Amino acid sequence: MATGRTHRTATRSRGIPEATVARLPLYLRALTALSERSVPTVSSEELAAAAxxxxxxxxxxxxxxxxxxTRGVGYDVEYLxxxxxxxxxxxxxxxxxxxGIGNLGAALANYGGFASRGFRVAALIDADPAMAGKPVxxxxxxxTDELEKIIDDNGVSIGVIATPAGAAQQVCERLVAAGVTSILNFAPTVLSVPDGVDVRKVDLSIELQILAFHEQRKAGEEAEAQAVAEATKDSGKGPDGDVPAVMPA
Amino acid sequence: MATGRTHRTATRSRGIPEATVARLPLYLRALTALSERSVPTVSSEELAAAAxxxxxxxxxxxxxxxxxxTRGVGYDVEYLxxxxxxxxxxxxxxxxxxxGIGNLGAALANYGGFASRGFRVAALIDADPAMAGKPVxxxxxxxTDELEKIIDDNGVSIGVIATPAGAAQQVCERLVAAGVTSILNFAPTVLSVPDGVDVRKVDLSIELQILAFHEQRKAGEEAEAQAVAEATKDSGKGPDGDVPAVMPA
DNA sequence: ATGTCTTTGTGAACGCGTGCACAAAGATGG
DNA sequence: CCATCTTTGTGCACGCGTTCACAAAGACAT
Structure with missing residues (x-):
């Protein structure tokens, strides 16, 4: 979340490191699966493999x-x-x-993983009047006119933004003003929020671009010389395809 | 196990740190916006704010x-x-x-962010025969029967898994066997893949759980004493509000 | 009870990522 | 051509996260 301000207050929180918090849901999922198979205990080794x-x-x-x-035994699944x-x-x-109940918003509304973990979809909101009343x-x-009232009536503190990029910041501001303090943002925009508000971002396009980078590198390791020759048409930069250490100024 | 370290050959890649790679798409997006506004150059300060x-x-x-x-000027937008x-x-x-062309898969297929960045949806694949031929x-x-042929014919190296959790690992194995070396996984499962295959995971439920953690902490900072008193009914746990260190089993 | 065996919990070392602060580079004006 | 001003590029220090490696803790068998 590079978005808004410092979340320093969050980091220090309680001795639990942010990286650990991010993994807890992973452990929880693995443990839930074990629990459903009625496995009583699990070792760190086994659970780690599952997660x-x-x-x-x-x-x-x-x-x-x-x-x-318990040393020598492991962890009690239910208790954990x-x-x-x-x-x-x-x-x-x-x-x-x-x-934002477009394709993505509808997918999120239908996503079962929410309800099963203590989350409840209190409302679906869209700016299109034609959508109003339509069940998803x-x-x-x-x-959208009802946004503030919905938040207030239901005591909502977590909002999910699945609008187009252009509308995201405005929606964000209304959510925050209405009392939302945690936002999950699917719109490809950097949201700026006041201190005390957490924003997490999910960006499909970015994930793919990161994959493309590694994919290109993998491909480049095979047919490297060819790619370098191709890129040499550049200005004064020259081939940078692989020269790892020093870079020409 | 001698040195059970089979992963992370990718990290060292080309001198470019992984954290930097993850931010490049962010910069690229901000730069593209500037480019569309015909801004010729931008300073690191301005671009950083935008990203x-x-x-x-x-x-x-x-x-x-x-x-x-260029020192004293900034970066040329187009060039960058x-x-x-x-x-x-x-x-x-x-x-x-x-x-996996369910709600999420359909949303992904419709997502415009792909095509605009060099990605092309070569095919949509689903296990349901009733879906076959239906345009999304x-x-x-x-x-799914066509999976291997599609991958091969189109030279696909990046696959997106949007199936239910139960089918993900199997689909993953078929993709990899067919030649896919990068996978974006939306199914809530840990995929195991051979060396050389990159997997990135997007998990909506996990993101929400992380938000819930921070949200709970925020709420707890206000009415802390009350929450502690409530939780004291526990086994030997006692007040957990802030005693992080020692703890009887 | 005692010894053995398994597995946890953690001290310590290491590496990566971040942010500061500044010197070098270049533009710009006189 | 020189002085000044802006902005980059980076050396350095610091803190977080990861991993190793092992002592302590407990189960279990004899």
Whole structure:
């Protein structure tokens, strides 16, 4: 979240590092799967494999929460599920509004992963009057005019923005003014928000571009000389395809 | 296990830090906006503000690419757009397949951000025979049986998985076997892939859970004493509000 | 009870990323 | 041509996150 201001206050929060917080949901998911298979206990090694992380990292992560394991045995699955859920605040109900019911907004509204983890879609909001009243995922879409009232009535503190980029900042400001303090932004824009408001960004285009970078590098390692020759038509920059160390000024 | 370290050959890549690569698309977007407004040059300070990052960080990021700025002036917008595009591999065409045309898959297919950045949706693939032939975003959906042929015919190296969690690993293996080496995974599962294959994950549920954590903490800072008193009914846990260190099992 | 075996919890080292602060580079004006 | 002013490029220090490696803790068998 490079968006707004410093989240320094958030980092220091409670001794739990941000990186650890980001992994807790991962552990929780793996643990829930184990729980459904009625597995009573699990070792750090096994759980780490299921979550796709290093076992030492997992143990250190858990150590921030407390000593919930038993040496020689492992972790009690049910107990750990509860502890992590509580730590993440999932034992309470989080009403969420989704603003912008296009393709993506509709997909989010239909996404089952929300309801199963303490999140409840309190309302769907769209600026298009033609959408108003139309049910999406069983919930009637409401017009943007109602935004403030909806937030207030439902005590919503988490908002999801799935509008076009042009509308995102304005929607963001209205959400914040109405009392929302956490925003999940799918619009390809940098949102600026006041201190105390958390913004997380999900950007499909950026993820693909990062993949493309690595993909290009992989391809370049094979047919490298060819690519360099191709790029040499440049101004004074010359071939930079692979020269790793020094760069010509 | 001697040195069970099979991953991270990618990190060292070309001297460009991973964190920098992740920001390049951000800069590129800001630069493109400037380009459309016909702004000829931009200083690191201005561009950093537009991208929502620190200006020193931006300059350091660019320094990994080369010396593309002019002291006392700033950066030439067009030139920088080109350089970053090239660095990210966006000057070439990347055919992409999307597997799993549910709500999310359809949203992705309709997402304009792909086409505008060198990505081309080569095919939509779904396991449901009823979907076959049905056009989504103007592209007819094809059945999973065709997967290998599609990948091969189009030279696809990037795949997007938008299937249910249960199908993701299997789809992943087929994609990889067919020649895909970069995967963007929207299914809430940990994919295991052979070395040399890059996976990036986008998980809506996890993002929300991270927000919930911060939101809970924010709420807890106000009515903290009350929450602690409430939680004291626990086993041996006692007040967890701020005692991070020792802890009886 | 005692020894062995398994697995946790963590101290310490290391590497990466960030931000400061400044010298070098170049533009601009006289 | 020289002085001044702007802005880049980067050396350096610091803090966070990751990983190793091992002692402590407990289960379990004898």
């Amino acid at each position: 796709g992380v290093n076992s030492a990292k997992l143990r250190k992560d858990f150590s921030y929460l407390g000593s919930y394991g 599920v509860y502890q992590i859920s509580r730590e993440l605040g999932l034992t309470q109900d989080w009403p969420v509004v989704i603003v 995922a069983g919930i009637p879409v409401q017009h | 929502g990052v620190n200006s020193a960080k931006l300059r350091k990021d660019f320094s990994y690419l080369g010396s593309y700025g 757009v080109y350089q970053i595009s090239r660095e990210l591999g966006l000057t070439q065409d990347w055919p992409v397949v999307i597997v 975003a103007g592209i007819p959906v094809q059945h």
